Amino acid sequence: NNPNFRSLNFYPINQFTFWALISVFILLTWIGSRPVEEPYELIGQILTITYFSYFIINPILLKIWDKIL
DSSP: OOOOOOOGGGOHHHHHHHHHHHHHHHHHHHHHTSOSOHHHHHHHHHHHHHHHHHHHHHHHHHHHHHHHO
C-alpha cells in the first residue's frame, strides 16, 4: 500500500494539531524561563505531555483521514 501524502490543506484536523503544537512549543519556551515554582511546574508538565502526545496522535490522524478520503 502506497500512502497518499498530501499537504496539511487536505487534513484539517492535522492542521489544527500542528498549530496547537507550535503554540505549545512557544509556551514551553516561555515556561522554561520561569522559576521552578508550583504553578509553573505543573503547567510545564502538562505542556510537555501535550507536546509529546502530538507525535503519537498525528500519524494516527493521518491514517484515519487517508481512509476517509
